[in-house]
Amino acid sequence: MLVADPHSPDFNTYASVIDLRAFATGRGYTVPADDGECGQMLVQAMDYLEGQQWRGQRSSTSQPLSWPRSGVRFDGVDLPGDSIPQRLVDAQxxxxxxxxxxDLTPSVAGGGAVTMERVEGAVTVQYEPGTNKASPSFPWFFSSLRGLVVGGNQIRIERG
Structure with missing residues (x-):
């Protein structure tokens, strides 16, 4: 069961199925009619988000997810340490x-299954379709979460 309330000890998602449906409708995407399937998709997205390095620090050491966070500035404004930015809900x-x-979080097993190798002057390697287990890359991700996530050719600098 999805719990999108950051004040609940069972908090496990930033976005609800209602959020997902509104986001998809507004952008012309389709999602399953079954709420359970949508919930599974949101959990998979949450797993991906929890693997990111975020700016600031958790607002509470006991919170189950990375957000809400304190010490995050966006466009020169301090973000509230008790809320989830809408951009993060949209990204999920x-x-x-x-x-x-x-697959948002594939197991990396060293690449796809080789179906053909040939050596003549140059090397030719052909991989079986659908067997590449490299981590996915989303060009929109770091630009849409600019200022919230560390990455996308950014580095974290801290005073010691």
């Missing part, structure tokens, strides 16, 4: 939609 929804076509 977009990742959930992406999860319909791609």
């Amino acid at each position: 929804c977009r990742l959930a939609i992406e999860s319909q076509e791609i």
